[in-house]
Amino acid sequence: MADRAPRFITPQGFARIRSEYEQMFGTERPKLVDTIAWAAGNGDRSENGDYIYGRKRLREIDRRLSYLAKVMKSAKLVDPATQEQRDTIRFGATVELADENDERRTLTLVGEDEADASAGRISWVAPIARALVGARVGDERIVRLPAGEKSYEVMRISYPD
Known part of the structure; x- marks a missing residue:
């Protein structure tokens, strides 16, 4: 990865990425965790659609959050x-x-x-x-x-x- 070009980004692009991260981390993920906890309390998880979908969606969100965090960390702001x-x-x-x-x-x-x-x-x-x-x-x-x-x-x- 040493040969990789710098990860340039405009201030507007960085703001969009930060906004997406904050919305996912601060709003979407906590709601989903609550839904998963509620669904888990409903008994058998093997046929519980809310639980299964919630866990799958949580993995997707966590992957996206990880990617967005990596982008923000390595970004070189150019105005x-x-x-x-x-x-x-x-x-x-x-x-x-x-x-x-x-x-x-x-x-x-x-x-x-x-x-x-x-x-x-x-x-x-x-x-x-x-x-x-x-x-x-x-x-x-x-x-x-x-x-x-x-x-x-x-x-x-x-x-x-």
């Missing part, structure tokens, strides 16, 4: 608002791209743990992000995707204030 070189694409940049057909898409380069492609947040280590890092407005980048190569022109770069 894109402090980026000094705002004319090049770096971590945290929001980028508008145009492909060969002038179809536009907007992406924000974020940490692996906060990526959500459907929301336009892509991991900074994704192939398209790696191809874009260092580019400026007007630059063209060729991205190797599973469907083949695709060319994008950088139309706009912005960072949060």
Whole structure:
């Protein structure tokens, strides 16, 4: 794991992860423990759906809590608002791209743990992000995707204030 890239994350992404951790640990898990204790008091556990499901869900929650704790511990907070070189694409940049057909898409380069492609947040280590890092407005980048190569022109770069 020594070769692993740093686990960069934006302050917003870190806040989302912390919020999920606190909600699970402070609310969801205690309620589930109460349900399991109640179900266990109802006798035969082998056919007790509340007990069986509760134990299974508790294991899922504990795994997720462990993962979230690991992410928070190893996270390197990078605030894109402090980026000094705002004319090049770096971590945290929001980028508008145009492909060969002038179809536009907007992406924000974020940490692996906060990526959500459907929301336009892509991991900074994704192939398209790696191809874009260092580019400026007007630059063209060729991205190797599973469907083949695709060319994008950088139309706009912005960072949060």
